[in-house]
Amino acid sequence: MKQQIEINVNGEVQPAIIEPFDTLLHTLRNELHLIGPKQGCDTGGCGCCTVLVNGESRYSCMTYTMTVADAEITTVEGLADGRNLDHIQQAFIDSGAVQCGYCTSGMILATKQLLSINSKPNDAEIRQGLAGNLCRCTGYHKIIEAVKLASGQTTGE
Ligand code: FES
Ligand code: FES
Numbered sequence: 001m002k003q004q005i006e007i008n009v010n011g012e013v014q015p016a017i018i019e020p021f022d023t024l025l026h027t028l029r030n031e032l033h034l035i036g037p038k039q040g041c042d043t044g045g046c047g048c049c050t051v052l053v054n055g056e057s058r059y060s061c062m063t064y065t066m067t068v069a070d071a072e073i074t075t076v077e078g079l080a081d082g083r084n085l086d087h088i089q090q091a092f093i094d095s096g097a098v099q100c101g102y103c104t105s106g107m108i109l110a111t112k113q114l115l116s117i118n119s120k121p122n123d124a125e126i127r128q129g130l131a132g133n134l135c136r137c138t139g140y141h142k143i144i145e146a147v148k149l150a151s152g153q154t155t156g157e
Contacts, residue, residue: 005069009034010078018065025049025060028075036076036105047133050106051075057113057132076105079112088112091150092143099137106133111147120151 007016009032016031025042028034028051040046042061049061052074079086085093088108098104107130114121114129121129126147127140135143148154 005065007032007065007069007073008071009073010075011072016065020064020066022065023061024051024053024058024063024065024068024073027065028060028073034075034077038102038105040102045134046103047106047110048103050109050133052109052113055113055116057110059132074109074112076108079108086112088115088146088150091156092146094156095142095146095149097138097142097146103133103135103137107135107143111150114147115151120153121147 002017002019004015004017006013007027009028014032016027018027018031025037025039028037029039037051037060038048039061040048044059044062047059049059050057051060053063053068053071079089088111092098092104092108110130110133114126118125123144126144130143145154149156
C-alpha cells in the first residue's frame, strides 16, 4: 500500500509517495527525479547507485527507503554549490577520471566518504576505499589520480 513519507535529501525535506519495499534508488530516481544515482546491477555488486546516508556510503539499490526516512541523504546533485562544483567533482574532471560517467557519481560519493575518514589516502587505501565501486572504462588509474588531486596530494600538473 502506498504511503507518503518525508525524506531529507540534499538538505531539503520533501514528500515522497512510496511502497513499503521501494528501494532508495527507486525513490530517488522515480519519485524525486534525482538521476545522479545510477541503476546498474541492482544487486549490490557495482556501486553506481552509491549515495551517502548520514555521511556513510551506501548502495541505494540495497536500501529500503522506509529504513532511511529519518536520515540525511546526499546524492551527487547535493555536492555542487550552484554552478560551483565540489572539489572532488572538479578533481575527477581535471584528472580525466570520467569517461562514460556511469560509475562517476558513485565513485565521487565513495571518495567523499573515504576522505572524511582518511584525508590523505595512499594508493592502496584508495583502491580499498573504492573497492565497492566498479568502473568499466578508466582502468582505475585516473580515478586514483583524481582522489589524490582531491586530497591535495598532487597538483594535477
Ligand atoms: S546498482 Fe546498486 S550496487 Fe549495482
Ligand atoms: S567512466 Fe564508464 S564505468 Fe566508469
